[in-house]
Amino acid sequence: MLSIKNLQASVGDKPILKGINLDVKAGEVHALMGPNGSGKSTLSNVLAGRENATVTGGSVTYQGKDLLALAVEERAREGIFLAFQYPVEIPGVGNVYLLKAALNAQRKHRGLPELDAMDFLALVKDKMKLMEMNESMLYRAVNEGFSGGEKKRNEILQMVVLEPNLAILDETDSGLDIDALKVVSHGVNSLRSPDRAMILVTHYQRLLDYIKPDFVHVLSDGRIQRSGGPELALELEREGYAWVGDATNEGVVAP
């Protein structure tokens, strides 16, 4: 589904990604772990198409297409969903409006008829139950005045409504208490299916107790340093990131 080859990217003049190689097949869940500043969020943003990181080399193929050539919204309609680490507040734009506009933009793109208001509301209300969210949140502005936990839940609500092919969850577990974490995980797990893939970007192993990954990768200094099964995450939890090497220390950066 997704094939990343020797991907390099910079923010400003600073190279952040220094050659990422990763293959994600349908049905797989990959966890991407690493210390702060290792490039995890940059990778998520590059995949979603944020302009503040500049791709300087390599390629990304998604369902046979050159992903990097697509605009942000085209990637979204092709089924790539980014759950934001810091969901943006948009005063004045209703949550329900955003959901409906996003869903219909995707359906139109795929040649499906747009949902009418009745069908749409039925769908959304069903998904809100899954996320244990109060219906009143539908009629508030996007994320405005939401608590940290509510924002994250709202991200996952959007995800379960949009049913993406590839979901990228950027530090979705940060700032969640244990109950919220369970709800969020439940929502994510409900989407697991053989034709869907997920990338979980996280600093801690905690999320992986609830969403079991098939593969774990350790990112450091802009490269994947190690890959393995779920046991690798446990090892990281025990040993910390120190063993990943001095790669994060400036000055010892390999050429």
Add this chain to the structure above:
Amino acid sequence: MNSIPDTLEGLISLEYRHGFETSIESDEIPKGLSEDTVRLISARKNEPEFLLEWRLEAYRRWLKMTPPTWASVHYPPIDYQDIIYYSAPKSQKDGPKSLDEVDPELLKTYEKLGIPLHERAILAGVAVDAVFDSVSVATTFKDKLAEVGIIFCSFSEAVQHHPELIKQYLGTVVPVQDNFYAALNSAVFSDGSFVYIPPGVRCPMELSTYFRINAKNTGQFERTLIIADRGASVSYLEGCTAPMRDENQLHAAVVELVALEDAKIKYSTVQNWYPGDKEGRGGIYNFVTKRGDCRGARSHISWTQVETGSAITWKYPSVILRGEDSVGEFYSVALTNHRQQADTGTKMIHVGRNTRSTIVSKGISAGFGQQAYRGLVRMARSATGARNHTQCDSLLLGDRCQAHTFPYIEVKNNTATVEHEASTSRIGEDQLFFCRQRGLSAEDAVSMIVNGFCKEVFKELPMEFAVEAQKLLGVSLEGSVG
């Protein structure tokens, strides 16, 4: 809460400490202003022809101009024929060759003001140019500065020894016709300070000018010009005092700053001209034009002012941000008490790409004080990516005071960002109560709140001046600011 104004009264109305008069024989020209006055001043100073012509041009333009009326200040019309335009201590006639030759009476005066002119004295890290009425009487550390190529001298001396620099830069930031008072200054200016920092030199000490008006019926019209060449940097301080007199005296100065590529100029003022008495008798009319020109890329000009004196203050230290990535700053604390009036603020004219400016203005009004912040932030069409942030707060301490704000914001570039915030409030009773409940006296509580209010500006001042400034606000900082 009636006790608070009383307490505040005590706190902010410290006796004017610099009100004494030095008795010294002066060489004065007769009262009045005409082309002959201009010629006379120029002749006394033995000026080259180009400068006389420049003065005359300014005078002719001034004749056609009228005083500005838009400011929120009120004063009876000034009789420009009733002013003495040049006054110098007689003993200075030939100019002292060294500090030893300076009239001891003058040295004593500055000693009394807390500005010792001996190089070994307390202000060892500060070079001082002392301007007494119309002339510079002494400049310290000149030789030491000359070793690194820095020119720091009186304006008159610069005219004699560096006419090419004067010719190149004078009036290029504040043109003679800029405004009524600038034109007047250009015609009759007597002395002031001149600074030139050569390329790449960081000035090793603080430079400072100490202005003193002494003679009766004189106007002070000083002219300061500071040039920081490529990559140079300098921090400059200015202090002002005057004797207590019942008449108003006019002070119309012009300061021009030029910063070339990568240069940095920091200009700090503690203005404590005699403010007049409680009923508003006497005091200095402080009508000043100060402007900096960030001519080169990445240049940086910063104005910091603490304005506590003068009967009327009319000044807007400004920055023209021409060079790409240049930075302009304005930090101001202004206090008006009794019958003082101040109309002050700044102009940030963004011309170059990615230029940035910051304005922090703190106004404190007490008694019958009147204060206006007047500012302009202009983003020209060419100012791509430019940014400004303005914070403009007023604190009210008396029930007869006034605080006004007039910020003009003009934006013609759609990538520019401007943010302006302003607030006006009195010292909160709940704040005071809180502090007192924690065991502080009312005085300490007020001083703590006032200092907290001004902190953002005080931290921009060089150390010596920060202390002076806090004293001037009549508020001791000791241990109370957290």
Add this chain to the structure above:
Amino acid sequence: MNPFLAQCRASFEAQATLEAGVAERGQRQAEWTRFEALGWPTTRLEDWKYTTLSGLEKLSLQNSVEPREEVKGVPPSLPLEGIPANRLVFVDGAFQPNQSMIDRLPEGVRLRFWSDLDAQERERFTHKMAPARALTAFGALNGALFTEGVWITVDAGCALEAPLHLVKVSRTGQRMSHGAVLLELGENSGLTLREHCVGNTDQPTHSNWVTAIELAPRARLTLVKVQQEGLLSYHTAALHALQRAGSHLQVFSFALSGALGRNDITLRLIEPHAECVLKGVYRVADRALQDFHTSIEHDSPHCTSDECFKGVLEGSGKAVFNGRVRVALDAQKTSSRQSNHNLLLSDKAEVNTKPQLEIFADDVKCSHGTTVGQLDEEQWFYLRARGIAADLARTLLIQAFTLEIAEAIPHVGVREEVRHLLSGTVEENDHV
């Protein structure tokens, strides 16, 4: 004398001869003299520094002199369809009894027209209009040239739930219209007035109305004005309000089209515990200009004011906001907030803003804030990352920016209608 002024003079002379009473002629003459003394507003005047009237100067516009000049048939683009009842319709400054629907107003609401008033009542009307007409030179011009005026009184205790609609149509090209509205609300009364300024000609027009408001203690008035005139329309308007103890005034002003608009709004809080809310939106594109000069005057203690204007500037559009808040010596315990936010969306647009505070009292809390900036990149990216097209995302964010003002309108029906106007091309909002 520029063509505009020449035509005004001709019109004034024609009107003066028509006027029956000597007193009325005298009043018009006095206003004309004042107008001439004030002089034509140029950018040399502080109040007109950023607003040039060079476009208006060149126009030679006819004035309507007949207060009941009937217009036959409603032009199709007049938005009367959606305005069910309680409506007053003026076309080119003349009142249209046949288009208006005022028979279902409750007893406590009275409408009188200048042309029906006797001499004594006219004098009172003129007296009450004076402060509004004093705001600008155009106010004086209105006093000299106005065609018709309406005097609306709401009796004490009478609260009208349904809004009253005031429809001002600039229908004929090359015409100017000068009208006057006097609105008096008795104690504890309540009214929502929805003011429609519309036009359906692509010819130049000039609309110059003045409105004077007096609120008795605890009266509540909401005024919602929307300017949607033609591309070549000039719109000058002056509004003056006097608020007595505990009264509550909310003014919403939306300037959405026209070549040039200038609104002078002065709200005076003259007795304790009065409250006012002043909110507005200006949108300019092409070469249009909108100018709001507002002044909130706290003349009495314990009053509250809340002001917020938002601007969206595109094309070569230009906007001016001059917001003055004045707190008088005795107006202790004043609380005042003001903000002005601008989205500058094109490299040729321009905004000049001056929020000004003048404070003569000491126990007050006043603040103002101004921003000029662009759309938030983060928000734009977020919407696009959810699959929303770049253009639509942009439109949505612009609308969200202005909708916040409409949200504050208390009357649900009017709120929804204005929201709809602001949403324009996007059919629906968060109500599915």
